[in-house]
Amino acid sequence: DVKVTQSSRYLVKRTGEKVFLECVQDMDHENMFWYRQDPGLGLRLIYFSYDVKMKEKGDIPEGYSVSREKKERFSLILESASTNQTSMYLCASSFRGGGNTIYFGEGSWLTVV
Amino acid sequence: GQNIDQPTEMTATEGAIVQINCTYQTSGFNGLFWYQQHAGEAPTFLSYNVLDGLEEKGRFSSFLSRSKGYSYLLLKELQMKDSASYLCAGLFGSARQLTFGSGTQLTVLP
Numbered sequence: 001d002v003k004v005t006q007s008s009r010y011l012v013k014r015t016g017e018k019v020f021l022e023c024v025q026d027m028d029h030e031n032m033f034w035y036r037q038d039p040g041l042g043l044r045l046i047y048f049s050y051d052v053k054m055k056e057k058g059d060i061p062e063g064y065s066v067s068r069e070k071k072e073r074f075s076l077i078l079e080s081a082s083t084n085q086t087s088m089y090l091c092a093s094s095f096r097g098g099g100n101t102i103y104f105g106e107g108s109w110l111t112v113v
Numbered sequence: 114g115q116n117i118d119q120p121t122e123m124t125a126t127e128g129a130i131v132q133i134n135c136t137y138q139t140s141g142f143n144g145l146f147w148y149q150q151h152a153g154e155a156p157t158f159l160s161y162n163v164l165d166g167l168e169e170k171g172r173f174s175s176f177l178s179r180s181k182g183y184s185y186l187l188l189k190e191l192q193m194k195d196s197a198s199y200l201c202a203g204l205f206g207s208a209r210q211l212t213f214g215s216g217t218q219l220t221v222l223p
Contacts, residue, residue: 004155033210040121042215043156043200058210090155099144099163099204102211104155 003027004105006091012111019078021108023091029103030096032074034058034066036087037107043090049074050096081112115141115205117214124220130189133217135201139182146211147175147186148200156200159186188219196221 007022025032033048035058045058047066055066063085067075074093078085091105118136125131137145144163148156162168162177162184174187188195198218202211 031210035213040215043202043213045210048210099161101158101161102146103158104148106155107153 006105006108010109013081017081021076023074025093029093031094033092034076035090086112115212119201119214119217122218133186135184137203141206143204145184146202150198
């Protein structure tokens, strides 16, 4: 069975804190993605990675960074959390090639207070 | 970026048929996905269309017209469990990632 696992389902952090969201996939996928999902805005791509140590900015990278040291793991980092980063964060992965199905993790609900 | 447009909300009755439309800009278009997302859960894959025409999978079918920049998801014999958000997503140009619409929240009433 396809599995994308996000380490935390629900987090509450304070403004200015550094936040790590971890994602692991067990399907040997080359591509991994981080999206955020907000009501009325749909899924917006933050960053994606198509190989170990490779990353590309998505539509809304500001305030975020990522790390991909191993093929199966893709981390999203909020260097200094702000209240406008309160959102649901979804990790996803797929095989190389644009037409391949993207599989999503269950999401991480982050609240910044 | 590319625009993907779909209605925000739809309501239908159990046992009925509903069609959820999606339009997109045709420039650089390579393919279209539909995902289903229940509240608080991850999106799950429903269909992928590259060529024109209708693809059927049980109660769900997806249609694509590349020249018109138009797709729809057809749900037949609606069940209460079909109440969910349906996401249309397009693949454009050389991009490795999808561009998502805002989603259509479908409510199935008894």
